[in-house]
Amino acid sequence: MLIRPKLSGAIRAVPLPIAQRVATLLFDQFLTKHPALFDRLGCFETSRFAFIPNELPFAFLICPAKKAIQTYRRGARLTADATIEGPFFLLLALAEGRVDGDALFFSRRLTVTGNMEAVLALRNALDDNNIDLAEDFANAAGPLQSAAKVAIVFLRKHALRAEGLAWN
Structure with a gap:
């Protein structure tokens, strides 16, 4: 499920401010x-969650209390209460609640460090929201919304199949 080397190289060339x-x-579109x-994070709303996709040159820090996302170059020092690291498409599938996060963790496909209670609260919050990233992100494509959704659905299905997983 690794992002192709040529695509990964092109992504590496993206300046940090553009990323x-x-x-x-995308985050603002998602929160809209x-x-x-x-809301369901409770006392963990002030926690900072780092997401580090293995194949991308970027890492992302989400601060729920501020409803903000920060982007860093991979390898930069992040101050997070919890960190989730793994293949990009598995992280997206996890956000949608479409794959078993426990199974991914115990099979070592995902690495989770830091405050596990905060991670469980985030997981519960995600599970409660019936998230469909294909639809959410396709909305940002304006008049190309239908084509974008078809492309995103195809990509996620193909990516998870390459990992031996099915989209639930």
């Missing part, structure tokens, strides 16, 4: 669709 802007646009996403 930050894209991440912010799921405004109550972080």
Whole structure:
């Protein structure tokens, strides 16, 4: 499920401010669709969650209390309460609640460190929101929404199949 080397090289060339802007646009679009996403975090709302996709040159820090995402170059020092690291498409599938996070963790496909209670609270919050990233992100494509959704659905299905998983 690794992102192809040529694509990975092209992504590496993306300047950090552009990656930050894209991440912010997608995150804001996501929160518009799921405004109550972080409501269930309770005392963990002030926690900072780092997501590190193995194949990308970027890492992402989500601060629920601020409803903000920060983008860093991979390898930069992040101050997070919990960190989840793994293949990009598995992280997306996990966000949607479409794969068994426990199985991925115990099979060592995902690495989770830090405050496990905060991670469980985030997982419960995600599970409660019926997230469909293909639809959420396709909405940002404007008039190309239908084509974008078809492409995203195809990519995620193909990516998970390559990992021996099925999209639930």
